[in-house]
Amino acid sequence: MAPRNIDTKQEILRIGMDLIKRYGYNAFSYADISKALDMKNAAVHYHFRGKEDLLTGILDQYLNDYVLMGKQLQGSGFTALQKLEKFIERYSVLTEMECICIIGSVASDFNTLPESVKVKIKELVSLVLQMVEKTLQEGKKRGEFHFTESAKTQALLIMTNLAAGVQLSRITGKSDYELIRKALVRQVKG
Amino acid sequence: MAPRNIDTKQEILRIGMDLIKRYGYNAFSYADISKALDMKNAAVHYHFRGKEDLLTGILDQYLNDYVLMGKQLQGSGFTALQKLEKFIERYSVLTEMECICIIGSVASDFNTLPESVKVKIKELVSLVLQMVEKTLQEGKKRGEFHFTESAKTQALLIMTNLAAGVQLSRITGKSDYELIRKALVRQVKG
């Protein structure tokens, strides 16, 4: 057989992540993944024993991506505003492909997920919120931002604006997301 | 047979709505509903031919509820702030029962829904946004609110804060929702 792929496991994660962002965890099957890769569903089970393991893998990779991005932005010389915009950009691209963010997707399915995954999601959300909070604090200290709420509350406001913003814009159109995006930037600038 | 229920159709809608808010559209089955009502799944099909019809019925009822609430608040003598708080209250109760709002739930499953339902969701979201926008405009005119964004943008900000707020609080706890709720009220008051 001709070599199929450099790394099938990584391809499965990539497609699984796309399916979650596009349709949600409970709306895709192993068959969807195996068809997309022109394989049998048993091959997917070879790499990920069960759907729980697959979701765990997807969340782990997403978390790693975030940690990596955080480290790259750390000593980058970027302003706090630039860092915040890099974060926002992750949501902007979602609206271009009829997707919602992974966190919003699994949050909607939260009650249907196994306990081990719930714990992982909590860690992931905490990490993201802390990253935003930290950036907001930094921007305030440097005089870039002038919001009046606590950094934690402001981070919550921004994250909910973005997460639900991409969900809403799938229904009412991208222009609503743009209104939200611009307004929340004005909000933090003060 | 002893009379089962005053109105089975209404009971089906009630349980279906609860299941959507708790688990999502793609995570419940006709069997879940029939078991909850101690009936056979065919009985559910008697009242709602397919899952599409059921979801349509649920959304119709939700929309009717909103229209009714809107009319009651219309000539009620309530201040704009009181009206806004009545709207917010709808989200607060959700956090008490591990639920998310219907709009957020179907927004996450949007790409998996039939076209007729997508149209209905668009109508529903537009109606809700317009109600909030109108209340905000009224409050500004009466000097209760002092937000700087347009009423439409401010409505988008509030709705995304609330919708994603209940989603997030299912993961990180109710206290985060409370922080969001209080902050957005401060925001509109100016």
Add this chain to the structure above:
DNA sequence: CTAAAAACTTACTAAGTAGTAAGTTTTAGG
């Protein structure tokens, strides 16, 4: 009381679901 409509149950289908065991092919290392 009776007929007919409404509200079901019984019993089924066809398709899709996650998951598994056993066997085959491919790849990599010595």
Add this chain to the structure above:
DNA sequence: CCTAAAACTTACTACTTAGTAAGTTTTTAG
């Protein structure tokens, strides 16, 4: 080239899903 591990396929299971057709019970209206 040879072997062993890795990466699959084949072929299946047990279960759940939405949905249906036909028959039964219950309710309602005359």
